[in-house]
Amino acid sequence: MPRRPEPTVDELVAGTIRGDLRSASRLIRIIDDGSALAWDALKRLFPHSGSALVLGITGPPGAGKSTLTDCLIRNARQSGKTVGVLAVDPSSPISGGAILGDRIRMNRFALDQEVFIRSLASRGHFGGITPATRGAIRVMDAMGKDVVLVETVGVGQDEVDITRLAHTTLVVAVPGLGDEIQAMKAGILEVGDLFIVNKADRPDADKTVAYLENVFRRVPAGHWCPPVIEAQALHNKGIEDIWQAIVQHQNHREEAGPAQRAREHANCEVELRAFLQQGLQRELARQLDNEPEIQKSVQSILDGQADIYAATDDILGKLGLFREDTSEQRSAR
């Protein structure tokens, strides 16, 4: 069968802005595959984005993130909102492959044209989301989705990347995982905006709630105090409470008190620095690929004529990336 010609990136960008699902889907693929074309496309989507509410859903494996996401889609649809979902599952560290199964829990929306569910594999990234997630959010935003739900891989301790992308981050916990909640203490417990105790019909749910509430008892004035909400996502219970808390958190964000502003500033700086580092790394890799000195140095090292430390300094110096004067380091000894 002859295939239609591949759409150009221009066409994909224009299609996405029109709200065309196929353009948006292909654009996310280009972003996910790390194509250089993605960068320009994302810049061009910027003026058309910024209106979507981005919600992060994170928590340990099996806590009910996908089922809760399904409930949140339903509520959003009932209030007439269009929805994008990015569901992240882990890639195999051995083969690089992945089984992406989150969307099974959201099957009832499979034919809803206003719900766009996309599965992403972590592809070796360890922050709970993927490098493409930011771009994929922008695509869904630009195509006109009112709410974008980002479900992370099952996380434990410090996978807090999602909190830098989402306007509100929901941490899903379950009863009986006392130790796991302890483990979450240092990372996600500090940055989650809402805490959901899912499967609240299980014994010890009250203990989990009490434990979490205790953690947030001493939140300083002016800071957001994360509510702890009981839910049974499987039975659609507690979902209204969660939406109310999301609205309250959005109000808190809009008030933009000093604590909120400081947090957003810090998050943005971390992100920008990460992007700059990636850019530098790419540029450096390109320069090193074109650096004939490397092969010569390898041979010298192998021949015992040079040592790897001096060779590194020499090459970096040649690229103009290394200060010759190392007296400071020397005297520090």
Place this chain on the structure above:
Amino acid sequence: MNPIRVLVGVLGMDQHELGAVGIAKMLRDQGMEVIYTGCFNTPETIVQTAIEEDADVIGISSHSWEYLYYTPELLELLKQNDLDVPVVLGGSVITEEDAGKMLDKGVAAVFGSGSVVTDMIDTVRNLAARAATS
């Protein structure tokens, strides 16, 4: 090398999921990203999912007679949607005669009982490569 994305699912009321799970794991172990949709899919949900996930290949696992009806429907719907994603059909109940019928209707490959794993993997890989280059 960017991962191949394969949609794997079971159509209709067929509840025999083990084959689909086995295939999904096999493809995962070959470095592919498998969008696993489980049982109780319709041709409509498969087509919609293939679009949303930008799937390179659709794999249908079947262990009941239903594939005889649903697979042609799926092919027709793909055509209606102008979506050129190859469909691979697999399952122990597919007779040689019916396999021929399915291929005539436009299924890209059929794997019945006794199929060789490496053949299946190579087929998916080649179909995905064809999709990427042509």
